[in-house]
Amino acid sequence: MQELEESLMVTQVEIASVYRSSKEIYEFFKRFTDIILCIIASIIAIPITVITCVFVLLESKGNPIYSQERLGKDEKSFIIYKIRSMSCDAEKNGPRWADKNDERVTNIGKFIRKTRIDELPQLYNILKGDMTIVGPRPERAVFTYEFEKTIPGFTNRLKVKPGLTGLAQVNGGYEITPKEKLYWDLKYIEEKNFAKDLNIILKTVVVVVTGHGAR
Template identity: 40%
Template sequence: MKKIRRFESTLWLLIKVVLYCLLMAAFIMIMAKENPTLIRLSRTMGITLSTYCVCGLLFLSIYGKYDVGRRKSKPIIYSLSLAVLFTDIVTYLQLMIMNTITPSVYAFRFDSIGSLVLAYAVQFIIIVAAAYGGNGLFFMIHEPESCCVVTSSQESLDCIARAIMKYKKQYRIDYIVDYRDKDALKTIKKAQTVFLYDVPSLQRSEIIRFCYKEKKNIYMNPEMEDIVEINAQYYLLDDVSVINANVKAWTMEQRVMKKLMDMGLAILLGILTSPIWLVSAIAIKAYDGGSIFFKQKRATIHGRVFEVYKFRTMRENVENRSVTDDDDRITKPGKILRKTRMDELPQLINILKGDMSFVGPRPEMLENVEAYEEELPEFRYRLRVKAGLTGYAQIAGKYNTSPKDKLIMDMMYIEQFSIVRDIQLMFQTLIVLLKSDSTEAFKTGKEEEKYIFVPAKETEETEKSGE
């Protein structure tokens, strides 16, 4: 294993090259049954290979690469499957266009869609084998990293430990220490990786300096000042190094482009999903005869209040509170709509009305906004832009993600905004439909017990009571 680790970067590079070549070869070889020029030296072959490579790199940058060891197998499968699907479709359309412009005896026809489906099925099998096999190989080479969690309270420990414990093959929590412990640095030195969670800025800086000196891997939860710093740029003022955080509102051009994109997509998706609207409305009405739509007051840009539209998924006149597993308020049609996220479709109306955008922070209930702002005053910064149908917090987070983590994700989006980023997030929204935990409800107290972790040892009191 030590010898393998010496050449590990080369090994993974070769595995990635072989994987991507196999995926492309599966498409080319199967589609060649309909168009033999694909496996002959020809213009068709050259353009098709070029198109496949360019589109493949583009969609891999959107959905994520073959990063075994960093992610679990299923997320890798979801990412690669979607990237390959869109690459196949674009390349297939390019082939049809080429043969339409220059007709030949091997003219591509729509009835070759069967070959496309077969090619994707073979590619999917390759992706599944590569994901599980790659992660299996990675964890044969690497044992779980010995970790030290540095935190400030039992509540914070429970939060970060719950997340780490979902990656048991990557991380093993061996040490837990209160940042105020006088022997904290000695404990940190024993570990390979350090998780800093809810540690004050001053003490965190000291620990980071120590970890850098000792060459320890560092993970830390970001605060607002970190978001500003992450999005800042290095700037040389004469011969003085500074970091420039150019905090300003979006430009007029960005706003106009975003508005045009919102209107165009809302109309297009409204037309394409009209059958789903019809079936959903019939199912909701037939189940209990109640109203089809659910309306609720939410907050959008600058705190403006509007009514958000959704397909009704709960029984009427029930208590309005967060959803839990096996919630008896949810109707049978509602379970399907919530699982597939189709209950969100009526928000296309909100987009056309100008209340929402396609991409942005999710609109929170008014009572939640007040509660969150009381605990996190920075939460109001989310209202600098319009609420969105989808966003980074909806793609990367879950229904029960903490308000602070949602805030961090939303602020990252706001500070890194671009039209290209919006398009990327729209494509990534498809991953939400595949993730089983994206609609994960709040757990009951009984279920939370499995996440209980050994708390950090309390530090000795060095000050007298009352001082």
């Protein structure tokens, strides 16, 4: 009986060791893939970003690149970059969750939100290591902790690096509720692997082309 228990303990240790190794391999290649894909994507993204910034400036005054503090893995904050899609005084009355038909969004802003062009500067965030290509979308601290009060466990989304796209984005995008977002993000965290990441990337391409879930 003792030998059986010892054997089971050894087996459990071996399984845990294999799991840790596979996780480390996944994280290593995920980071490697992030860097390679970002470098390739930047060849197209940089000129598109420059041209879009010109149109943003033609419609409204102010810096065309918008920076904002967001929460990353383990609740560590970082600065995220986007092409500005709203007027410069969009938050003159304080932080506000974006509505589906938000009147603060400019005309060019509506287009770049629909096509997700406004997210292109985040390739820089990925190269820096603040973000990854696939993962829960980074949220502002003010909203994250507010949601945690009514949706216990909302901060569990912060167990992994935030992503440029994620399972929640291809299953409703900006239109889903915070509770639905949490469901999809936790599902991704629990099941994440190379195949799922690739599937999400391919679905994101469809979302970009169709404009589904934009606001």
